[in-house]
Amino acid sequence: MVREILIWPDPILKKTAAPVASVDDKVRKLVEDMFETMYDAEGIGLAAPQIGVLQRVIVLDTRPRQPESRPIAMINPELLELHGKTTYEEGCLSIPGEAEEVERAAVVKVRYVDPDGNEQTLVADGLLAIAIQHETDHLNGTVFVDHLSTLKRELIRKRMKRLKAERAEVRPQA
Numbered sequence: 001m002v003r004e005i006l007i008w009p010d011p012i013l014k015k016t017a018a019p020v021a022s023v024d025d026k027v028r029k030l031v032e033d034m035f036e037t038m039y040d041a042e043g044i045g046l047a048a049p050q051i052g053v054l055q056r057v058i059v060l061d062t063r064p065r066q067p068e069s070r071p072i073a074m075i076n077p078e079l080l081e082l083h084g085k086t087t088y089e090e091g092c093l094s095i096p097g098e099a100e101e102v103e104r105a106a107v108v109k110v111r112y113v114d115p116d117g118n119e120q121t122l123v124a125d126g127l128l129a130i131a132i133q134h135e136t137d138h139l140n141g142t143v144f145v146d147h148l149s150t151l152k153r154e155l156i157r158k159r160m161k162r163l164k165a166e167r168a169e170v171r172p173q174a
Contacts (some may be wrong), residue, residue, distance in 0.1 A: 001033050002040045002111045003051040007164050008079055008094045008143050009157055017047070018137040021077050023117040027057065031073040031115050034059045041131050043093045045072045045131040050094050061128045062145035074112035076134055079122070081109035088130045092143045096163070102147045132146030 006012055008019055020027055026039040030053060038046040046169045061071040084106030091099040109120050124132055134144060145153045 001036060001168070003033055003037045005037065005041060005046075005050050005093050006052055007081070007096070007167070008092070008145070008160050009096055009162055010094070012049055012054065013138070013143055014141045015054055016141050017049050017056045019056050020113070023113060023115060026053075027075065028115050029092070030055070030057055031059060031075075033074070035071065038093070040094050044127070045104065045135045046093060047135045049138050049141075056131075056139050058139065060128065060131050060135065062131055064070060066127050069107070071155055072122075073115050074110070074132075074135075075115070077110050077112040077132065077139070079108055079133070079136060081107075082133075083107040086130070087125070090130065091132060092144050094138075094143065095145060095156060095160060098145075100148055100152060100156075102134075102144050104130050106131055112138075 030048065034048065034051065035044050044062050044064060045058065045060045048055045056076045058077060059073045062069045064076055073149060081174050082105035086106040087101050089099045090102045102136055107123065107125045107131065109121065109123045111119065114120050145156050
């Protein structure tokens with residue numbers, strides 16, 4: 001099921017997500033919905049808080065830009081190591097139409113639980129490393145614009161508020 005993606009500066013996006021206690025069918029359904037939502041929005045990553053669920057779950061699929069990669073769902077991801085530096089022009093499904101250069105670690109080592117309940121460890125570089133850091137930020141109440149200057153962040157905030165207002169006008173009143 002495709003879910004609605006929250007638009008920043010929605011207050012939920014500033015909250016810290018809670019750890020998942022156990023991987024069950026409800027969590028697997030959340031992962032399935034998150035992949036459907038991400039693909040529908042033509043994204044490469046999505047965190048559960050972006051759809052209003054404050055749980056530590058992210059999904060990633062960088063194949064559009066890294067054909068050798070594979071779709072990954074991470075439950076309770078924990079960044080263990082960060083190495084090097086890289087800069088990448090990041091966008092975000094919760095901040096549509098905006099992209100800015102953000103500095104991140106070039107290589108990450110992450111531990112997580114997969115949808116089958118198995119603990120995994122992954123070392124990633126390139127776009128996947130950037131996406132893991134970006135989506136993990138969401139779990140901690142941080143969006144990519146928090147890495148920008150105050151001026152850039154405020155300009156983007158004004159555009160997002162205008163976009164939210166436009167969408168509210170179009171949406172039928174319940």
